[in-house]
Amino acid sequence: MSSSSSSSGAQAAGLSDRVPNWLVPNLSGLHIAAVLIALLLIGLLLVPVAQVMIVAFQDPATGAATLQNFVDFFGTSLFRESFWNSFYVSAMSVVVATAIALPLAYITTRFHFSGSILIQSLGFIPLIMPPFVGAVAMQLIFGRNGTVNLLLRDWFGISIPFMEGLNGVILVQSIHYFPFILINLSASLRNIDRSMEEAAQNLGSHGMRLFRRIVFPLAMPGYIAGAALVFIKVFDDLGTPLLLNVNNMLAPQAFLRISSIGISDPMGYVISVILVVFSILSLWASFLFMRGKDYATVQKGGGGMAKRSLKPLEKTLAYGTVILILLVVLSPHLGLLLLSFGTIWSFAPLPDGYTLQNYITMWEGSKTFILNTVLYAGIAATLDVIIGTAIAYIVLRTGIFGRKALDYLATAALAVPGVVLGIGYLRTFHQIDVPFTGEPMASWWVIIALALMIRRLPYALRACTAALQQVSLALEEAAESLGATKRRTIQKVVIPLMTGGILAGFVTSFATAAVELSATIMLVSSNNDAPLAYGIYLFMQTPSGRGAGAALGIVAVIVVAIGTIASQIIIERDKKLKASGDAH
Amino acid sequence: MTKAGIKIEDVHLSFGETEVLKGVNLDIKPGEFFAFLGPSGSGKSTLLRAIAGFGPDPRGRILIGDRNVVGQSPWKRNVGMVFQSYALWPHMSVRDNVGFGLKERKLPNAQIRPKVDAALDLVGLAHLADRMPNQLSGGQQQRIALARTIVVEPEVLLLDEPLSNLDASLRVQMRRELLNLQRKLGLTTIFVTHDQEEANTTSDRMAVLDGGVIQQIGTPQELYDTPANLFVANFLGTANILKGRVEADGTAARFVTETGDHLSLPAGMRSSGSNIVLRPQNITLLREEGPNTLTGTISHKEFLGSQIRYLVNAGGTEMVVDQSHSAGLDWFETGTQVFLQTNTSSAIVL
């Protein structure tokens, strides 16, 4: 088998028996591709990030290696406070996100509960909105003079500081990111074998004790995976604190230092190092915790999950909890919708009146943003799936030296916060000029598209790898045994069979790149080059622009929603097609 | 330890529309080792789980001692159950697994420890107390699961195919250990299996289930020697079944097969029914025709060591015949014509 897969058609069969794989002429195209991709990843990911790391340990004046920057950082009370705040906000967001996700996951997986599917899918909705977009709407609903507090003051004479300072960031982030915990925790809960629980009941355990001693510990790996993800995302996020005007956190400080003092100020780099270290630390901690705890317990003789029927009182309680949580979770969307259609909304529970004016203003003021977004996200997503397919093929189907490294390098982008990548690009590319025009590369719009490309590459790569894994090697071998060359086999057999997966990868990359803010905000040099996310940020800076900003936000939500749904549909249809193909 | 019997009275149980148990009646004596035997899907697990309180509530009554447990929560029943998958909790050490039930019963730690040690001693695994379940072999997990159940001193012990995840030799060893343990504790035990050898070798009595209905209850010998119906006859051991009718003239009765052969029946044998059941070892192969013989041709033979198993085509029916083997004995070659002499005193007419 392996000799036929490495042979390059009938003529070359004799040759390939004697010479090593990498000398067979038809494979060299893949080698060139591998080298090009490696160079691209080194240039656009490794070098910029390394730059940031190095500068953090350099004396800004002399360039000598030093720890002074870190001493300065921790010697400044603002930075110490920012560090603590970032940590506190991330930890609290995990706590609040848990409080939201745990009841939803538990009720929907452990009980017969009509609407479970609804909840499990509504649970994903927050993810289709960039968190900073909802932040302003949340201000209007939960802020000091927002809907909820106005009503509370009217009815009870109290107000609750949901959105004051760090609280606001925590609330917005946990509402946005709790689905990570919900998804992982639900999956874990669903994987607990019925007999695990029954054995405990048989020995006299039930209710909360059963949950605390058996169910939750068994679901812990999923929970930790989700919680670690939430922690990192919140720790790295720039858009939300910026929009809520909370600047005493790490990511905003990095942004502000670089954008106000300039790229020679070392503090932005120190913060970047801290962000990266924390990203890696929390991934590592969750890895350590989960080692040896593969509790996939569905076993022989068991039978999945035991779902229990709710008693009437429990049912009321469960519905109450779920509805309350869903209201809170969907409030950014509702708020944004109201804001986008509202005339004036201030010091009132609801907007004073409704209009389409915001959408008109938005359209007039943001055509460039939208066009830019389509351009950038289009370039990024196209490159992502091309590179993703190539890497997937190289990793899965060839023995090219260093292919794993290529995979790891592309995936490593996950651990690089957008702010860090942005700073890295500014630093690396400001000395390089764009050919012909002569402007510095760092302020060239193409760089924005490339940053987006790097940031979304890990997702596209996963999609392409999954797609390729579904293409049976036998099909390729069949083509080759009929005399097709490697290149033609890839063109005529592999790529067409992967289309569904590749398309899904494209759509996801496009939709999420379209609303990216943290890297782009650093790289946008003029409003003419700004994409949609940046446009929303600009609109939201002024009270009069909020309506139009919200309208643009709705556009963003719709783009991401359509993208998500489309990629789901593509994946499903592809699966069905493959399944029916297998049946014949 | 308190010994309690189990009485099951007219139990019906349905999953939605499908009725899985259709009127089960059983009376298991205190201290008895009782087996549920039946093919896959016959409702053995469902019945066992109903006793433990899992699954939908059944109609009818289930009495443990003299308390009806139908409708009672599983955690209140004090019924010990060992799961087919063992269901050891992977996040707890062996000691914590075994101590779990005692903790739930709010026993002080000082009392839990010695009890756990004693239970582990009983299954011979005291030295593994600090291991995690994934560091145990299948047989060890099985014993820990058993220790975890008996440490809380349940009134009855329920075992759902406890040996099915073990390999063959270990299965034989474990079933002996299980029986010894049961005898030592005198615990009323129900053992679910679809392996008749397991049921035969362990149980005092057993119930054969099929399609949610109990087909017969009795000791292993009773069920083998006097099956109540064809299902039981077929399910326990190998049975050759010939169709035909009983003819009686005066005191002598004979079974006339569909092919017209006559097999005289001993006096006093039940004399109605249209099937005769012949066990393979109750047929002798002869080279000459004699009384009570059928004619057939050897179609296949298997050497099993102590026995030779022949498949004989007798008038269109494939019959299984076992002949004991000793050195030097002649074999019948395939294709040979033989005469099957039936020992009708051990035959059963159904």
Ligand SMILES: Nc1ncnc2c1ncn2[C@@H]1O[C@H](COP(=O)(O)OP(=O)(O)OP(=O)(O)O)[C@@H](O)[C@H]1O
């Ligand atoms: N949760 C359930 N929902 C619906 N039907 C079920 C359920 N559990 C069992 N059944 C059905 O009830 C019947 C009896 O199942 P049961 O598990 O008691 O069989 P069993 O005798 O234990 O078989 P096995 O030897 O395979 O374990 C089967 O037909 C099965 O399909």
Ligand SMILES: [Mg+2]
């Ligand atoms: Mg069963």
